[in-house]
Amino acid sequence: MGVKKPSLGALLLALIPFVAMCFSVSLWDRIQPMIFGLPFNLFWLIAWIVLSSLCMWAAYRVEVARDKKDSKAP
Amino acid sequence: MSPSAVSLSTIFVIVAIGVAIGFLAGVHRKMDLEQWTVGGRGFGALLIFLLMAGEVYTTFAFLGASGWAYSRGGPTLYIMAYLTLAYVVSFFILPQIWEVGQKYGMQTQSDFFSTRYGNKYLAGFVCVVGIASFIPYLQLQITGVGIIVSIASFDGIGRIPAMAASVVLLVAFVFASGVRAVAWVSVLKDVLMVFAAVSIGIGIPYIHFGGIGPMFTALAHSHPAHLTMPGATINLGHTWFISTVLLTSLGFYMWPHAFGAAFTAKSGDTLRRNAVVMPLYTITLAFIFFVGFTAVLVVPGLPNGDLSLLTIVRKSFPPWFLGVIGGAGALTAMVPAAIFLLTAATLFAKNLFRPIFAPAMTDDQVAKLARVMVVVLGLISLLLAIYKSATLVGLLLTGYAGVTQFFPGVVLGLFWKRVTMPGVFAGMIAGVATVIFLLLSHRDPLYGWSAGFVALCLNFLTTALVSRLTPAIVLPE
Numbered sequence: 001m002g003v004k005k006p007s008l009g010a011l012l013l014a015l016i017p018f019v020a021m022c023f024s025v026s027l028w029d030r031i032q033p034m035i036f037g038l039p040f041n042l043f044w045l046i047a048w049i050v051l052s053s054l055c056m057w058a059a060y061r062v063e064v065a066r067d068k069k070d071s072k073a074p
Numbered sequence: 075m076s077p078s079a080v081s082l083s084t085i086f087v088i089v090a091i092g093v094a095i096g097f098l099a100g101v102h103r104k105m106d107l108e109q110w111t112v113g114g115r116g117f118g119a120l121l122i123f124l125l126m127a128g129e130v131y132t133t134f135a136f137l138g139a140s141g142w143a144y145s146r147g148g149p150t151l152y153i154m155a156y157l158t159l160a161y162v163v164s165f166f167i168l169p170q171i172w173e174v175g176q177k178y179g180m181q182t183q184s185d186f187f188s189t190r191y192g193n194k195y196l197a198g199f200v201c202v203v204g205i206a207s208f209i210p211y212l213q214l215q216i217t218g219v220g221i222i223v224s225i226a227s228f229d230g231i232g233r234i235p236a237m238a239a240s241v242v243l244l245v246a247f248v249f250a251s252g253v254r255a256v257a258w259v260s261v262l263k264d265v266l267m268v269f270a271a272v273s274i275g276i277g278i279p280y281i282h283f284g285g286i287g288p289m290f291t292a293l294a295h296s297h298p299a300h301l302t303m304p305g306a307t308i309n310l311g312h313t314w315f316i317s318t319v320l321l322t323s324l325g326f327y328m329w330p331h332a333f334g335a336a337f338t339a340k341s342g343d344t345l346r347r348n349a350v351v352m353p354l355y356t357i358t359l360a361f362i363f364f365v366g367f368t369a370v371l372v373v374p375g376l377p378n379g380d381l382s383l384l385t386i387v388r389k390s391f392p393p394w395f396l397g398v399i400g401g402a403g404a405l406t407a408m409v410p411a412a413i414f415l416l417t418a419a420t421l422f423a424k425n426l427f428r429p430i431f432a433p434a435m436t437d438d439q440v441a442k443l444a445r446v447m448v449v450v451l452g453l454i455s456l457l458l459a460i461y462k463s464a465t466l467v468g469l470l471l472t473g474y475a476g477v478t479q480f481f482p483g484v485v486l487g488l489f490w491k492r493v494t495m496p497g498v499f500a501g502m503i504a505g506v507a508t509v510i511f512l513l514l515s516h517r518d519p520l521y522g523w524s525a526g527f528v529a530l531c532l533n534f535l536t537t538a539l540v541s542r543l544t545p546a547i548v549l550p551e
Contacts, residue, residue: 022319055162
């Protein structure tokens with residue numbers, strides 16, 4: 001169907017939230033140390049909701065920059 | 075007035091305002107099939123956002139997430155991870171889905187499969203699996219309304235009459251208004267929902283423990299295993315967490331209504347920007363978890379965790395406030411349920427019945443059949459809600475095990491030229507058969523792995539293998 005494949009940079013940026021929130025679960029699934037009164041695992045996930053959004057913002061910049069470059073190329 | 079009269083009438087007023095907004099949005103528009111199901115395609119970015127956001131907060135997030143925090147503990151955290159990662163996945167597939175949809179004039183998920191793979195039986199099979207997966211999701215919403223009404227009536231009204239009444243109201247609402255109305259009611263629903271979540275998430279730990287921190291300290295002290303995985307379960311450990319988060323984050327946009335919403339966006343770029351912002355929307359879930367965890371200490375021993383949020387609200391606040399939370403909860407069940415009913419009924423009439431059994435049907439006849447299906451699907455879900463009990467989260471995971479089986483066909487269809495129709499068809503049948511077998515024989519999780527994820531892996535392997543062995547198809551240009 002000829003759609004554009006995502007760039008490697010964007011894919012790598014998207015891998016970060018997957019590693020942090022999913023694959024590394026056994027490293028952060030603990031109660032101590034409690035931070036801001038929250039168990040560590042809950043604090044970790046809330047922090048990564050915000051950080052994931054930042055990662056995807058970066059991925060967005062990467063994709064936009066690539067699209068611009070592509071449209072300039074002959 | 076008695077406490078139950080106060081809380082029930084508050085719920086009634088909130089639902090009535092919601093229904094009135096729905097009727098007003100439907101007035102002055104001729105309700106043909108197109109208007110009723112896709113809102114005449116004239117949806118701006120705002121309405122799309124509302125429809126997509128409206129799907130996040132269903133009764134699942136409200137009563138189900140707190141219910142699992144109460145009854146299962148740590149494993150409930152998967153919900154936070156999967157919703158965030160679902161948007162990360164959407165960044166890479168929705169703009170592409172939008173692009174091919176634009177190019178080939180697609181309106182539904184089933185159109186994607188029939189255009190990409192050129193086979194109406196494959197497209198029909200996708201409809202059947204989609205509709206079957208909607209049923210537990212609908213059952214979940216109806217069960218939720220039953221819980222809300224019975225707790226708000228201080229157990230004066232039974233769950234079965236409450237569920238029956240909610241199905242009647244739901245069908246009437248869907249008949250009268252259509253998808254545009256539903257999108258506008260979801261504005262009221264989301265505002266109420268965020269207000270409800272934040273106020274009880276902060277208020278309830280404060281009332282009973284003087285704050286969120288002291289509540290968690292007390293819980294960690296008295297139930298040291300509850301806050302981590304596997305929590306109060308024996309088999310929902312880290313393997314289950316990883317496999318379930320993968321299953322559900324990959325499957326999130328495979329729901330037919332979510333997939334279809336992508337076609338109505340203004341541009342692919344809108345969808346990408348949506349994916350950047352939407353994760354922040356899941357932070358509200360933390361407040362819902364706070365309530366469920368507080369309930370472990372304050373109202374122990376409930377027969378069903380899904381009752382915990384409203385039971386503790388009833389214990390902590392005056393009846394009118396219970397009514398506000400209950401009203402928010404009722405809309406949170408009814409708005410998504412209306413979307414699911416509309417989507418499933420239209421899929422049946424337009425994408426399954428007409429192309430395969432009755433190609434000569436007119437649009438009017440299709441619209442009539444869709445309305446009949448709204449009633450039929452509503453009744454099936456009601457019967458299941460009455461006779462088959464499961465936790466709300468359990469119901470949603472059953473639906474996900476079904477819809478995620480579309481993922482290989484969608485992603486490989488977009489990005490791998492060599493994938494073939496027999497490959498995708500064989501993979502999907504293998505995946506769905508595995509899901510049915512594992513769920514019916516109570517093998518979920520299978521050695522710690524989510525059954526739907528095991529089926530998804532098998533599906534991917536079969537698709538790739540059979541595609542290699544069958545001749546490549548000529549793609550439509």
